[in-house]
């Protein structure tokens with residue numbers, strides 16, 4: 476039997492509580508004319524104030540962007556009349572919570588509602604012994620019911636200790652046979668809805684990175700960056716703007732060449748104009764799920 480009062484679950488809940496509060500307050504700050512960097516840094520600082528750490532850089536994805544966009548250092552981009560997806564993570568001693576919400580400034584209420592309702596349907600279905608394909612089917616049904624498509628090459632995922640993406644993947648469409656959820660699993664469920672065909676592609680910009688492997692590197696700046704990464708972020712994703720080194724971009728290029736660091740290119744819907752997203756983290760219980768990020 477799973478001990479749901481164990482320290483790891485308590486830390487997951489603590490991360491989730493901090494995250495829910497920061498997500499809701501960050502969402503209220505998203506308005507036309509406000510800068511992306513201001514919202515991202517406010518949220519990341521507030522997480523630390525409340526006793527957590529950002530599990531990854533605040534993702535601010537606009538319109539056809541689905542994920543992995545975050546402001547760069549000194550970024551002066553401001554919100555326009557756009558669809559804004561905020562995706563935020565918190566960890567407490569490496570135990571994670573992951574959540575996302577669409578703040579729609581573009582007038583696409585239906586598209587934002589589609590991913591939100593799909594998440595509600597997924598949470599109804601999820602529980603012990605449930606095949607993740609059934610969750611995908613529930614997501615697909617709701618989004619198609621609105622006349623949109625789910626983004627099929629983005630999925631929910633398990634959350635491990637210091638690991639943001641572990642098995643099982645939780646699909647956003649019906650799949651024949653997936654993994655089965657068990658009591659004690661911690662998973663993020665995240666439907667994406669789009670007016671496009673439902674496939675994202677990698678764009679060219681990259682502001683989020685993660686450690687691939689440790690090792691020796693001769694270049695002094697690259698060495699400093701690698702030291703900061705292994706000490707502060709371990710294997711969790713980090714933003715280029717979080718690095719102390721003023722020459723971090725060059726250092727990151729060197730570390731990528733040596734396969735010590737990998738980047739997360741911004742993901743964009745290939746044909747659509749808009750993508751909406753909603754995400755919660757849950758602990759699978761003996762008879763359903765406990766949402767940690769409500």
Ligand code: MN
Nearest residue numbers: 562573574575
């Ligand atoms: Mn997320």
Ligand code: MN
Nearest residue numbers: 573663665754
């Ligand atoms: Mn996630």
